[in-house]
Amino acid sequence: DHDQRFQRALLSLDGLSVGDAFGQSFFFVTAATADQRLEGRFIPPPPWFYTDDTVMGVAVTRCLQKHRAIEPDWLAKEFAREYAREPDRGYGGTARGILQAIGQGVAWQEAAGRVFDGEGSCGNGGAMRAAPIGAYFADDLQIVIEHARKSAQVTHAHEDGQTGAIAVALAAAWMVLQRETSKSQEFEMIRFVLANMPQTETYWRLKKALTLPLELSPKTAASILGNGSQVISSDTVPFCLWCACRHPDDYAEALWTAVSVHGDMDTNCAIVGSLVALSIGRAGIPDEWLASREPLNLEFQ
Ligand code: 8NA
Ligand code: MG
Numbered sequence: 001d002h003d004q005r006f007q008r009a010l011l012s013l014d015g016l017s018v019g020d021a022f023g024q025s026f027f028f029v030t031a032a033t034a035d036q037r038l039e040g041r042f043i044p045p046p047p048w049f050y051t052d053d054t055v056m057g058v059a060v061t062r063c064l065q066k067h068r069a070i071e072p073d074w075l076a077k078e079f080a081r082e083y084a085r086e087p088d089r090g091y092g093g094t095a096r097g098i099l100q101a102i103g104q105g106v107a108w109q110e111a112a113g114r115v116f117d118g119e120g121s122c123g124n125g126g127a128m129r130a131a132p133i134g135a136y137f138a139d140d141l142q143i144v145i146e147h148a149r150k151s152a153q154v155t156h157a158h159e160d161g162q163t164g165a166i167a168v169a170l171a172a173a174w175m176v177l178q179r180e181t182s183k184s185q186e187f188e189m190i191r192f193v194l195a196n197m198p199q200t201e202t203y204w205r206l207k208k209a210l211t212l213p214l215e216l217s218p219k220t221a222a223s224i225l226g227n228g229s230q231v232i233s234s235d236t237v238p239f240c241l242w243c244a245c246r247h248p249d250d251y252a253e254a255l256w257t258a259v260s261v262h263g264d265m266d267t268n269c270a271i272v273g274s275l276v277a278l279s280i281g282r283a284g285i286p287d288e289w290l291a292s293r294e295p296l297n298l299e300f301q
């Protein structure tokens with residue numbers, strides 16, 4: 001029922017927002033300090049400020065609460081409203097223009113469709129906010145796919161931008177399902193995602209993850225899968241799913257792994273955190289980490 005589904009979406013959102021804020025805090029320090037923290041596993045001093053990943057993840061979760069579905073028209077307005085309220089949360093360059101236009105009354109189809117010479121954005125912004133959708137609809141994969149696509153579409157007209165969201169939502173659904181049946185195996189989640197997602201750029205890159213043993217160093221894996229430094233779906237989602245497979249039962253270790261390769265640290269940690277939270281439950285997110293994240297105003301009614 002809705003309450004149980006919504007609790008799963010909220011759990012994923014906690015994993016997402018703590019990950020986002022944790023990863024973001026590494027952007028504020030020198031490379032030497034970051035390396036020191038990574039080597040010693042010293043968690044950054046609080047508060048950890050969250051970014052666009054969290055703001056948009058909250059909007060998606062609010063949409064699920066209010067409509068029990070992804071309603072693109074409502075979600076586009078909610079994204080634009082939050083952007084206008086706090087434009088400096090670190091939004092992607094193109095995303096800013098799209099959200100501003102929507103706020104000025106341009107239809108989301110037009111605002112999202114005209115960027116990059118009509119190609120649309122394949123940025124990782126669709127993927128970074130998609131896990132709560134997979135968590136919510138876990139028992140019906142066709143609905144997961146349909147609503148993940150809708151949630152990305154309002155800002156990401158490019159097929160691969162939507163594929164990234166679908167892949168992350170499917171991974172989230174798998175985390176919920178495997179927790180219920182407790183049969184977790186190396187790469188099983190990635191195989192499941194590949195079997196159900198569209199075959200665009202992110203698919204082909206994710207396929208490479210199957211050849212990278214989980215004992216491999218994260219840096220080597222990221223050199224093949226990408227570390228998100230291009231801020232696009234295909235460069236981000238495969239490594240994040242590999243991290244979630246590597247540490248499905250250890251939130252802190254999964255995030256240390258994700259952040260260790262630099263790149264899009266807030267977004268990588270947001271995606272990995274949003275997935276691992278679902279397999280470990282809320283008690284698996286360390287209290288100290290939850291308390292370090294800047295307080296979230298969820299405004300759920
Ligand atoms: P977006 O739609 O602006 O896409 C992000 C970037 O991806 C763009 O600025 C382009 O560089 C690239 N890109 C997207 N589509 C294309 C294309 N068709 N052709 C060539 N390049 C393309 O925003 P978004 O919401 O997808 O982005 C999410 C990211 O922005 C997350 O990392 C989030 O944390 C935020 N962010 C970005 C940066 C950064 O740009 N380095 C830093 C901090 C935060
Ligand atoms: Mg961000």
Ligand code: MG
Pocket residue numbers: 264265266267268
């Ligand atoms: Mg980012």
